[in-house]
Amino acid sequence: MTVDDVKALGHAIRGEVAKAITGQSDTLDLMLTALFAGGHILLEGPPGTAKTLTARAFAAAIGVDYGRIQFTPDLMPGDVVGGTIFNFRTGEFSLTKGPVFCDLLLADEINRTPPKTQAALLEAMQERSVTFDGTTHQLSPNFMVVATQNPIEHQGVYPLPEAQLDRFLFKHRVGYPDLAQERAIIAQHGAAGADPFARYPITAQTDAATLAAARAVVDSVRLVDEVVDYVATLIRATRTNTQLEVGASPRAGAMLARAARARAALEGRDYVIPDDVKLLAIPALRHRVLLSPAAQIDGRQVEQIVTDMVDATEAPR
Known part of the structure; x- marks a missing residue:
């Protein structure tokens, strides 16, 4: 693979995401950069600006295992990383993997959960591994966090600790679309109950091997x-x-x-x-x-x- 192939791959992914998402070109550019750089991205914006939908479309376009956590105040660290549970039938402990065991994790409204639970992602984001009960478990080499947060609401939210913010490659502020884009969004998604992924199916443009090859090209730049x-x-x-x-x-x-x-x-x-x-x-x-x-x-x-x-x-x- 060459840099021309990486450029073509990025163009193909943009085209697939555009089937379901209108605008958001700057958001997608940063997500692609984070993907090939092996980093994570925090999207901050008001409700209804397609932060979650963009993450879903992006995961579908790159063809990776997608996981989602809806962060809430009562979420516990074990709900994120998993743990070992005693099986009374076998009399043994069995490993239960949490949603963090995926390729692309959408941490939706990450600032709604207390710092104790937010900290469960620290090791995963930095070392691509999680440790519980004294055992370290490796995550996917393609593991990437796309987190979202709402800057408007100030009640029931917990600011992200500086240590966790530093693990995000980018923080991007998602704004409202311009008039032309908003008209296109209304025309495209204005049908009642319409699922954009059903109406505009997205085809995966890459796989694990291709992503590894693209990152090797990035290393050689x-x-x-x-x-x-x-x-x-x-x-x-x-x-x-x-x-x-x-x-x-x-x-x-x-x-x-x-x-x-x-x-x-x-x-x-x-x-x-x-x-x-x-x-x-x-x-x-x-x-x-x-x-x-x-x-x-x-x-x-x-x-x-x-x-x-x-x-x-x-x-x-």
Whole structure:
């Protein structure tokens, strides 16, 4: 497989998802980048903006094992990862796998469950394994979390801990469609009780072997020293910016570089350019930094601060 094949594969997946989803091209681009970079993505947006539907369509288009957890306040860690249950008939303990044992996991409304349950995903997202009763169980090498959360509701929700936010490659804010897209959505999905997957069947465009080959291509994309220095300088700038109380971690730099490689491959290039880093900086950093109290009082936005840092950091030619 070559970078041209990765580009063609990305185009084919976009086409299949478009059968059920109108718009959301920026969301899909980041999901594809996360997929080929081996990362996870957090989608934040108001209800009814097709966050869940996009994740379902994406899973169908890449042909992987799909799992879903509807996070609720009474959800327990065992409901996520599973555990061992004593079988009274056999007198032995048997392994019961939770929904986390899949390829693509939709963590729907992840901020509705307490931090104790959210933490059940920490090991799974970082190491692609889960441990219970002293035994470590490996997950799929293609394991990917697509989490959603609603920014509007403030009652009955629990903010995600910084340690978990740092494990998401991207945080993407899903907004409302423009007028033309909204008219198309109403025309396409306005039939009462219509199931978009029944009306517009999605065909899988890849499999486990193809995904592994695509990720191998991403690994081979060239990242020259000048671009490495650029990423490092940008990450370190978040720690010295007076408007930020907490800057990005070293993990953020490594994941941003990996994402830039994936984006380059999706563009049909076998090398990373500074523009790849610039375009991914906001979704890769907005959830990893915290505003200082003074910046919050001034009404500053994280996205604008990151944009200013990108503009102030000299990019290699």
